[in-house]
Amino acid sequence: MKKVWAFFTCTVIFSVLVTGCSENGKKAASDSKKDNKVTIKFYSHGNEESYNWKNTIESFEKKYPTIDVELVILSEKGDTQEAAKKLGLAAASGEQMDVIMFSESASYAQNVSMGMAAPLDEFINEEGYKVTDEYKVDTEINGKYYALPGKFNPWYVLINKDHLDAAGLTVPKDWTWDEFMEYAKAMTRDGHYGTYFHGPQDGSWLEYIRLALASEDEDTEFTTEEGKSNLEHPLFKKTLEMRVKMEKEDQSAVPYEEVLTQKLHYREQFFTQAASSIIIGSWVNAELGGTELNPLNFNITVAPYPKNEKADKGGYAPVTTDYMAVAAKSDHKQEAYTFIRWYTTEGQIIQGKNVPSWNKVSYHDTNVIIDRILNGTKNPEKIDKDSLIDVLTNAKSSKFVSPVPNQAEIYKVLNEEYEKLIFGEQNIDSTIKVSKERVQEILNNNQ
Template sequence: MLAGCSGGITEPTGSKGPVTIRFFTHGTESLYNWSQTLPAFEKKYPDIKIELVQLSEKGETLEANRKLDLAASSGEAMDVLMLSDPAGFAQRVAIGMAAPMDEFIAKEGLKVNEEYKVDTKFKGKYYALPTKLNPWYVVLNKDHLDQAGLPVPKDWTWDEFMDYAKKLTKGEGPSKRYGAFFHGPTDGGFMEFLKLELGNQPKNMEYLKADGTSNMDSPLFRKTLEIFMKMEKEDKSLTPYADRISQKLAYRPAFFNQNASMVLMGSWFTAELGGTDQFPLNFNVAVAPYPKNAPGDPSGYAPFITDYMAIAASSKYKEEAYKFIRWYTTEGQIVQGKQIPAWSKVKSDEMDKIIDLILSKTKSPEKVDKDSIKKVVASFKSGEQVPPVTYQAEINKAIQEEFEKLVFGKQDIDATVKNSQDRVQKLIDTNKK
């Protein structure tokens, strides 16, 4: 009397057979190494089988989220969900798709903030545990640094970053080499570039605070705009924003073609730093930590991304789902060997091996200063995460539009700050109704 359920097998009551849990993910084989990772779990826990449900062949978050919602609304059996963006995670918790795992955490006596470098607490509860950890860092053309007589920074400030950018800028006209390249904030870019001085804080790293009020009156937002304008207009050390938009410039070609000496980027870039078929590496590369605002500030804080592993609210096997999540977010990350783990208990030699393995899959790993990457990753600290709101995209758009008026000379910094504050406040008020 075996009943099939959407590909998963339900055992008859009283049977001691293995439980099959269905795991929904955007993760592809090439980036997540499932064929090696899942059998390692099943070997350790023979009473739990994992059925992998891959939601996007290309690993696209949007497509995966769409298919996940469809599966949930049609009542498909689901036990473990992997969500890759904070907005998508927050949205699905809000509609009740994920179950809190606090009872399992309490039973195990687990201290989440000691076990992981990312605290995923959401509205006072744990709905997920983190997997990989991709903090932002600064990628450097080491040959350019050597020519300018500049050491690889081990700890530095935004003032020093701007000074480096100025010293690394060379030439004029179409062949000009810029000290730095920012892939954002608009036109497919990252909003992190309008949070430069907010991103390295233990708290209030976002446009909104944890209680949903505006953080736009933070002096760090104004200072971020000042950095952007000083570099672009005064020092002329930053690839011009207008060029980036009109010529559709992107960070990979800017860095690998040596049009810019420094690129601020997320550490997922580690997997390409040694060069790829599309972008071979013809110079030496090093990495520096995300800059601090003042010399006395604590170092190590930076923006970051992770994947969220959640228990489906509809799961009949919540305990088994939790077992898998705990294994996957710890030992499983080492077995997988594809990402830098968020697990605090990874020993430094294991972390070194993971970074070596990631780089070994690039074309010229010998040209990358591995130690500089290892140091940045080892010293990273996660600030308190502020879950995004449902109208996050509208907030981003308003701030981007005001920034564009500033960069194209239509308004000054005072007006940009004031208009950004007013527009964000208006969105907060509208969404309260």
């Protein structure tokens, strides 16, 4: 009975999301066109401080005087979970929606599956470009594009340059995971560890048990594009082997038990010099020169996300972006597309808060953006800016893999099995075997 009621409830919610309140929609459509102008309503999880919306939107409206953009900030705190809830409520109440910003890939894929975003292929084909040539992030789902990518935040390796010099090592420009392990081992000295891994924790930060997988151009997740388990992939096993070796044998990584029991955090570990390096996303660019909370008392350099083999192309890394979509129920799809296309290209440069996913951003523009970001910190002179720009310029996103239903449940299972491994309760082969069985059961239930 509970399943029937849950199914009925989901069906009602889905129906409301898709159909909306037609009367409200009609009124919004009629109200949005006045004085030969079209007003499009844009829903964003990002606040003014993080996204410089006022100046950005004013610049767009100056270039496109027949389109006004009405911004709806879903969370003043920039809380993506709060934003997702408010977005769902707005959709269910039939409010006018034209442009929607999704904060991460799971939210993007889920809302596409619910019919909230319109396919953009018609507009893309009419303009005559290829998304993978134009942008660094591929947003394709099941052969169609439902969003264009905004910011480009690839993962990289932050390294304490003072510790690097003390170990007699050079700044890595192109390296493998084996070399990363060697570096971490060499920098483990004078009472600090060579590196710190911030996950997995509580079913999140699972990037830290797919390190080697994420270095590839495709097939980088725990599940495949077809929704099947990917846990037999040799690079999943390689990552587990790396984590065990670095903690147990080399003793170059902060012990996982300490991460959990002491509730450690990557910022504190790196900025207090407790760890010589961290693998993290470039959303921390705005903190690199130090802040009031985490002052910088040493020099920092940046290395690319490691690759698996010397001969590999390299540059691939986990990437976070904003997915800019046109609402499926929008009465102004052309104007909404015009906005997201502008925003994900020249608009990103004007906004000046992040490195854009747009491939046509010049080295000069990237330099200006990075200068602006670093100059907002306490000690930008301590950052190896050339290495930072080089890493960000050459980083690439892997092929997008749509998250499966119950993704969070899969993450929880993998987290549990990893803990059994790292605490010595089972070996690597058993971890993979049991993880695959448990994940497969979740996948079967999804069907």
